[in-house]
Structure formats: structure tokens, C-alpha cells
Amino acid sequence: MNIVILGPGAIGSLWAYSLRQQGHNVSLWSHHTTPTLSIQLDNHCQLDFNNRDNSALECADLLLVTLKAPNVEAALMPLRSFVHSDCIITLMHNGMGTAELVERCFPHNPLLLATTTHGAYRPEKNKVLHTGFGTTQIGGYNLSGQRCSFVKDVLDNALSDVFWNDEIETALWNKLAINCAINPVTALYNVNNGALVEEQYQRTLNGISSEVCKVMNAEGIDIQTAQLDQTINQVIRATAANYSSMQQDIAHRRLSEIDFITGYLLNRAAHHGIATPCNQELYQAIKHIEQSWN
Structure with missing residues (x-):
């Protein structure tokens, strides 16, 4: 899949690296303006990712949003013209209330909500540590999102265990x-x-x-x-x-x-x-x- 990680902090970097290892085409969208960002997971080799690539955003099948809740709306609003209506938007953060905002901005996109107990820590700008293994639950927020249960398998293959929850x-x-x-x-x-x-x-x-x-x-x-x-x-x-x-x-x-x-x-x-x-x-x-x- 073509995947863009919006907000590659500790958790976002963990998912980006894990999804790339499974062969997906993963790009980042960070507040940093450099065209390339590097991530090293634990003691594994460092991987380079394209950053803020409009063409990657336009081709994205999955937009995984791992920003903190207060930053979600401001970060997504400028991207509306680049995100295709078929792109699956997945929100993964603490708290609630952003889904209503995102649905208003992207009324035609499948929208998923996710919560994870995996632990991650970023001691350096380009390094992330997987500090605790956990589980992830994901489910559809809107009708089109409820038809996207296959995303569970995509995420599970990268960072298990992931469960589809009809009552997310x-x-x-x-x-x-x-x-x-x-x-x-x-x-x-x-x-x-x-x-x-x-x-x-x-x-x-x-x-x-x-x-x-x-x-x-x-x-x-x-x-x-x-x-x-x-x-x-x-x-x-x-x-x-x-x-x-x-x-x-x-x-x-x-x-x-x-x-x-x-x-x-x-x-x-x-x-x-x-x-x-x-x-x-x-x-x-x-x-x-x-x-x-x-």
C-alpha cells in the first residue's frame, strides 16, 4: 500500500518503520521541511523516508495520523486538496473529539479510529525505541470506514497484535x-x-x-x-x-x-x-x- 504517516513522533515513527519493513511504500509528513527524514528502530539499520511529498500524499491509500489530538485539525486542513476521497484516514492518538472535526473536513473519505498500547520513545531525532509491546484496536467511524476491516491485517503484519473492533x-x-x-x-x-x-x-x-x-x-x-x-x-x-x-x-x-x-x-x-x-x-x-x- 501507499501509506503516509502524518506526525512521525515516537509512535508514528514506530509504525512507519514497521510498515516499511513489510514492503509498503511509506512516506512521512512532518513539520520539518527537509525532503528526507531518517528513522532507526532500536538497533536495526536506519531507513530513509520521503517527507512532505505532495505526490505521495495524492497517491496515498492510507493516511495514518499519529499527531497529538490538539494538532490534528490544523495539520490536516492544509492537506485537503491533496488527499484523494478514496484514501483511508486513520486517527491514532489519546483522547476523543477529533473524528467529528475530520469527518467534516473529509466527508467522503473512509475514517477509522485506532488505539494502541505499544510503547515507543524517541531519545534522538532520528531514533525510536520500541519500549513496550502491546495491542492495537481499530474500527470504522463512518459507513465507508466500516468496510475497511482489511486495514487490520495490514497493521497486524507490521506490528502485532491488531484487532478489528466493531465498537471502537x-x-x-x-x-x-x-x-x-x-x-x-x-x-x-x-x-x-x-x-x-x-x-x-x-x-x-x-x-x-x-x-x-x-x-x-x-x-x-x-x-x-x-x-x-x-x-x-x-x-x-x-x-x-x-x-x-x-x-x-x-x-x-x-x-x-x-x-x-x-x-x-x-x-x-x-x-x-x-x-x-x-x-x-x-x-x-x-x-x-x-x-x-x-
Whole structure:
């Protein structure tokens, strides 16, 4: 397939390299303007990729978007005239809410949503480390996207295990729920994930999960607070040494994904008339930090 990776950060570079190794014609679209970018995965040989090639974009069968959620719309909008209506657009990032924006900009394209638990880290500009093996779920957001289940096999052959999920939005909601708990709290208090087992954070975490469950139930997802509490605690303990992406963003004064994590939850809560004071307080705290930089 002709594949373009939009946003070749750590995860995007991991997929680019893995897909190239399977014989696909892979190009990158980065904010860097150089015509060629190199990627070395772990200790494997370095591979060169075309970058910002309009002809590659025009011929793309698959556009894999691995940007952070806040950057998706601004990066995709200038590309509309180059992306063919048959090109499959796949969004792979934390948070929710970008699919609605992309569908409005690309109403005729098949649109897929994906979530992955693979870990990747980029210690240098041209090097990426595969730090943790995981799984990827992918599914169709619109009707034409639901007909593109073969993309699962393309991705699975490159970086297993990949599963097609007919209810991908439920999977994304489950991940959003975990992110609502871990990301803003670790960012606000500047701690790693493991610190959240301490007693001082339990009331906040319980308040978050209770509110999230109410919104998920209103969205038609059957989940109980105790079940979500257990899942959140499992993830906290399994990733105890990790720092969340939002903690890293706030620590380095980068725009976080709060609008597409807690912000998305608040929007859906407002739609259903559900009060979410705990999540609202966290959202405002993170936004206050971001706005203070200006």
C-alpha cells in the first residue's frame, strides 16, 4: 500500500518503520521541511523516508495520523486538496473529539479510529525505541470506514497484535476514562503514575471515576464505578514508573491534550445534563497552568 504517516513522533515513527519493513511504500509528513527524514528502530539499520511529498500524499491509500489530538485539525486542513476521497484516514492518538472535526473536513473519505498500547520513545531525532509491546484496536467511524476491516491485517503484519473492533468508540471511551483519571492528576501534582496509589489522591480518583461512569452510561456504555476503579488501579500499578503524556507536556510547557480528554468528557456530560464538578475542577486547573505561560 501507499501509506503516509502524518506526525512521525515516537509512535508514528514506530509504525512507519514497521510498515516499511513489510514492503509498503511509506512516506512521512512532518513539520520539518527537509525532503528526507531518517528513522532507526532500536538497533536495526536506519531507513530513509520521503517527507512532505505532495505526490505521495495524492497517491496515498492510507493516511495514518499519529499527531497529538490538539494538532490534528490544523495539520490536516492544509492537506485537503491533496488527499484523494478514496484514501483511508486513520486517527491514532489519546483522547476523543477529533473524528467529528475530520469527518467534516473529509466527508467522503473512509475514517477509522485506532488505539494502541505499544510503547515507543524517541531519545534522538532520528531514533525510536520500541519500549513496550502491546495491542492495537481499530474500527470504522463512518459507513465507508466500516468496510475497511482489511486495514487490520495490514497493521497486524507490521506490528502485532491488531484487532478489528466493531465498537471502537466503546474502546476509546474506556481508554478515555483511564486517561481522565491518571493524566490530569499526575500533571497537576507533577508525579509519576505510581504515586496515585497514595491515600491523598483516592478521593479525587473516586470522584473522577464516578462522574465518568455516569457519562459513559448515558452514552450507552454499560460500566459500573467499581469496575472502572479496579481498571484504573490496575493501570496505575502496571505503569507505576511511567510519567503520563500530560504530565510530560505540562512539565515541558507544551500544550496538553486536556481539551480532548477531560474536555471531551465535559462536553458529553453537558449534552446529557450530568454534573461533573470533580472533572471540571481538574480541567480548569490544567487550563489555568497552560494559560499562565502566555
